[in-house]
Amino acid sequence: MSNYYYNNHLITYPPGSIAPYIGGGTTTSGTNPGDPDGWVICDGQQRTVADGRFVNLAAILNTYMGVSTNTSNSITPPDLRGRFLRGCDSAATNVKATGGVSTITLDTNTLPAHGHGVWISDPGHVHAIRVYNDDNQDFTGAVNQQPPADSGPINSYWQTNSATTGITATPSNTGTATPSSFSVIPSYTTINYVMRY
Numbered sequence: 613m614s615n616y617y618y619n620n621h622l623i624t625y626p627p628g629s630i631a632p633y634i635g636g637g638t639t640t641s642g643t644n645p646g647d648p649d650g651w652v653i654c655d656g657q658q659r660t661v662a663d664g665r666f667v668n669l670a671a672i673l674n675t676y677m678g679v680s681t682n683t684s685n686s687i688t689p690p691d692l693r694g695r696f697l698r699g700c701d702s703a704a705t706n707v708k709a710t711g712g713v714s715t716i717t718l719d720t721n722t723l724p725a726h727g728h729g730v731w732i733s734d735p736g737h738v739h740a741i742r743v744y745n746d747d748n749q750d751f752t753g754a755v756n757q758q759p760p761a762d763s764g765p766i767n768s769y770w771q772t773n774s775a776t777t778g779i780t781a782t783p784s785n786t787g788t789a790t791p792s793s794f795s796v797i798p799s800y801t802t803i804n805y806v807m808r809y
Contacts, residue, residue, distance in 0.1 A: 625808040627669045627672055628672040631808075632804070633648060647806070648806060651806040651808055652809060654690050657688070657689075666682070666684050670682040670684055670686075673690075687809070694714075728783055
């Protein structure tokens with residue numbers, strides 16, 4: 613895994629290169645035999661050897677992490693377990709920048725304000741008034757109208773003009789909720805990230 617040939621050209625990964633790796637380790641020396649030859653798994657665990665194999669990677673890690681503890685015989689790779697890699701851009705120009713979360717919780721500050729409309733149908737209505745009269749004429753609507761003497765009994769109906777109520781409604785209730793966090797991680801398959809030394 614350290615080098616390979618392509619069109620008769622030797623392709624060499626530079627120290628500090630990171631690659632996804634799903635195979636098993638092949639190293640038989642050192643304190644972490646799970647690492648493949650020429651690489652270390654990025655698990656944040658210290659590696660210690662006696663043959664100086666980490667000389668090139670140590671300088672890169674010291675610069676990357678802002679430390680001076682990595683040496684040719686002892687290094688601590690970055691811990692990329694449970695992490696996604698993101699390329700540098702205008703929003704994240706620092707090579708070692710970290711960020712993001714695996715779960716989020718929505719609350720009133722992260723949801724837009726909204727309201728609920730109320731629809732009222734009031735097409736208007738009328739009232740019918742049944743009036744009993746003892747003459748042969750309908751009431752004219754005059755106040756205290758009296759029927760003529762000796763008039764026969766009849767029934768008469770009055771009907772009011774159509775009218776609407778003009779009812780309006782403005783809801784003012786405030787909803788409540790119990791926020792709970794949920795995952796924002798896309799579908800995935802777990803692997804190891806390894807770093808070239």
